[in-house]
Amino acid sequence: MWSPDEISSLCYNHFNKLPKRGKPEAGREWTLLAAVILLTDSSEQKTVHKQIVSLGTGTKCIGQSAMSTKGDILNDSHAEVIARRGCVRYLTEQLYRAVSGQSSDVFCPGSEEGKWAVKPGVSFLFFTSQTPCGDASIFPMTGSQAQPCEPVNAIQSEESERRGLKRHAECDLEETRQGPRMKTSDNHSSHRKSGNTNEHEVITENKESNPLNEVLRCHLPDLHRTGAKCVPDSPADPLQPGLLYHSVGVLRLKPGRGERTLSLSCSDKLARWGVLGFQGALLYHFLQAPLYFRAVVVGKCPYSHQAMQRALKTRCSDVRDLPSGFSAHDPEILQSGLEFPHNHTHTESKHTHTQGRISPCGAAISWCAVSQQPLDVTANGYKQGVTKKALGTSQARSLISKVELFHSFLKLVAATEDSRLPESLRGKDLKTYWDYKQAAGAYQQAWTQLRLQAFPLWPRSPRELLLFS
Numbered sequence: 001m002w003s004p005d006e007i008s009s010l011c012y013n014h015f016n017k018l019p020k021r022g023k024p025e026a027g028r029e030w031t032l033l034a035a036v037i038l039l040t041d042s043s044e045q046k047t048v049h050k051q052i053v054s055l056g057t058g059t060k061c062i063g064q065s066a067m068s069t070k071g072d073i074l075n076d077s078h079a080e081v082i083a084r085r086g087c088v089r090y091l092t093e094q095l096y097r098a099v100s101g102q103s104s105d106v107f108c109p110g111s112e113e114g115k116w117a118v119k120p121g122v123s124f125l126f127f128t129s130q131t132p133c134g135d136a137s138i139f140p141m142t143g144s145q146a147q148p149c150e151p152v153n154a155i156q157s158e159e160s161e162r163r164g165l166k167r168h169a170e171c172d173l174e175e176t177r178q179g180p181r182m183k184t185s186d187n188h189s190s191h192r193k194s195g196n197t198n199e200h201e202v203i204t205e206n207k208e209s210n211p212l213n214e215v216l217r218c219h220l221p222d223l224h225r226t227g228a229k230c231v232p233d234s235p236a237d238p239l240q241p242g243l244l245y246h247s248v249g250v251l252r253l254k255p256g257r258g259e260r261t262l263s264l265s266c267s268d269k270l271a272r273w274g275v276l277g278f279q280g281a282l283l284y285h286f287l288q289a290p291l292y293f294r295a296v297v298v299g300k301c302p303y304s305h306q307a308m309q310r311a312l313k314t315r316c317s318d319v320r321d322l323p324s325g326f327s328a329h330d331p332e333i334l335q336s337g338l339e340f341p342h343n344h345t346h347t348e349s350k351h352t353h354t355q356g357r358i359s360p361c362g363a364a365i366s367w368c369a370v371s372q373q374p375l376d377v378t379a380n381g382y383k384q385g386v387t388k389k390a391l392g393t394s395q396a397r398s399l400i401s402k403v404e405l406f407h408s409f410l411k412l413v414a415a416t417e418d419s420r421l422p423e424s425l426r427g428k429d430l431k432t433y434w435d436y437k438q439a440a441g442a443y444q445q446a447w448t449q450l451r452l453q454a455f456p457l458w459p460r461s462p463r464e465l466l467l468f469s
Helices: 004-017 079-099 154-163 173-178 211-217 266-276 280-284 305-312 344-350 402-414 433-439 441-453 462-468
Strands: 033-042 047-057 059-061 076-078 107-109 116-118 122-128 252-255 260-264 293-298 332-335 363-368 375-379
Touching (some): 004 047, 004 293, 033 079, 047 079, 076 079, 076 260, 079 107, 079 122, 079 266, 079 363, 260 266, 266 305, 266 441, 280 402, 280 433, 280 441, 293 305
Parallel strands (some): 122 293, 293 332
Antiparallel strands (some): 033 047, 047 363, 107 116
């Protein structure tokens, strides 16, 4: 009915039709793409209608000190996160149409008062042009990609951590061909940076090491590595040679420019959506059941099906005592044979020395299938091109920021007759984003079970949970 190549081609073509604003400069900048696709099965015609309802690009993420508890800044602008947030915006409008008596492509009345269900034959698919950062990106190199992993001794490892130095080998095609770079004064851009990072460096062992060890090390299989760091107070990566460099299955934070972030890796966020649903706590008030992705499709890139299974599904499979309707979902995981034309590899092939160094595009594009202002382009967490004078005002906010999505949710509540409001919203004077999230009782119970069982080191303070969401 549909194939991974068909899905990736649909996404790439849609990106090409978008306006130029926010797109990478050919031959000098690269970016990543993700999208949510609405699938509508037609049993009578034996066809599947495919519609992109949200598309995002981006590689950046702001540091902890730049975050805002007001929800007016985009903390995480990785393509996967942008695409999911755009989808929430789309779903909010679809629910608004449903409660207003208009036709909705997604929802029909549920069996519970004030609740809505997904129409029969409707499902959602998630596409990402690159293996998600974090746990899904940790897997052995094979064949011609196998390269030695430079060891890091204890003293050097501590010094590297203290100075915030990171080694960027996540899906780095250049490095897999040539081996890891030594520490030099030259700066080179990464194939994929997991955030808005400084240039990374490799700390290598003293040249006086045992010659026999040097010979053995040349034959060790190596890992694709991630710049995403283990969450604080969790077991650190061993940083041993070869396959022992990283721990697997652990929560990771995306690296930021010179400081830690509070943004979890895309692998962790996809795993969370696979248990709690991708609709979020606010929209769950109106839904009879969480929304899960039917499948996850990855574009052509360094990829491991086993690592994807582990990161997105296996580590959450034993979660128990979830409220009714929630489950550790089992999406189909597939890879396309088509590469995103604006990734690092293609950009490198078009690059000329007069253009300077290759770098990730600083802008993030959000497009979603809504009736008004479908396109939203941001940089550094704000609308692209905003002046300093406008910071802190509504003119500076992204349409997919927490506060803007909250305002859309309030319009949805206001458009619903009191008698048809969900039970969780009746007779309650809820005024803040956080109040509404807490009021979604079953969602919060599921969230608690996930944290305690699958992600015991997930931060628990209200402020951190607000930022992570």
